[in-house]
Amino acid sequence: MxxxxxxxxxxDLPVDVALDRAxxxxxxxxxxxxxxxxxxxxxxxxxxxxxxxxxxxxxxxxESGRGGRSPLLAFAPxxxxxxxxxxxxxxxxxPELLASLGPHRSSKVCLYLPRLTGVDRGVLRTLLERAxxxxxxxxR
Numbered sequence: 001m002x003x004x005x006x007x008x009x010x011x012d013l014p015v016d017v018a019l020d021r022a023x024x025x026x027x028x029x030x031x032x033x034x035x036x037x038x039x040x041x042x043x044x045x046x047x048x049x050x051x052x053x054x055x056x057x058x059x060x061x062x063e064s065g066r067g068g069r070s071p072l073l074a075f076a077p078x079x080x081x082x083x084x085x086x087x088x089x090x091x092x093x094x095p096e097l098l099a100s101l102g103p104h105r106s107s108k109v110c111l112y113l114p115r116l117t118g119v120d121r122g123v124l125r126t127l128l129e130r131a132x133x134x135x136x137x138x139x140r
Contacts, residue, residue: 008070010054021051024079029116030077033084036121040128041073052076052085055123059137072135073128084111086131094130097123 024031034045034053041055048054054071061067076083091098091106093133098106102119105112111127113119 008049008068009052010046010048010057010069010071013050015045015047015053018047018051018053019077021079022082023079025116026077026079029082032116033075033077033082036125037073037075037128040125040133043072046071048074056132056135066128073132080114082113082116084113084128085109086111086127090127090131091103094127097127097130101127 019030019034033136037053037055037097038045043056045053045055046057048071052071052074053076054074056072056094057069058072059067059069071085074085087093088109090109090111098104100120101123103114103117104119
């Protein structure tokens with residue numbers, strides 16, 4: 001019986017295929033995010049789950065014993081928005097950064113940017129640096 005890959009796994013898919021999910025001006029923004037994430041992480045990009053561009057890798061294990069792998073930093077470009085994956089609970093811990101970021105929405109672990117227009121790149125870099133530091137410290 002063949003074993004199946006977990007849904008969140010790195011793949012051999014070319015990064016451009018994932019970036020091409022963004023269209024129009026968001027496609028150029030996806031290239032900008034690719035460069036920024038690479039600078040911050042120092043890691044090469046790898047496509048995870050067929051659509052997420054991840055940088056670095058960490059193994060995690062919950063108290064239940066279940067675990068897996070995930071990228072240290074990641075984003076997913078789409079036709080409507082850029083989804084950036086950060087540390088759990090980041091909106092409550094870093095409200096001062098979000099207040100000065102520019103147009104966005106957020107959830108427990110995701111930052112949604114409809115466009116990079118109006119987004120403060122320095123604030124975005126700081127968010128990425130904090131999330132990366134936490135991921136490395138916690139082993140996620």
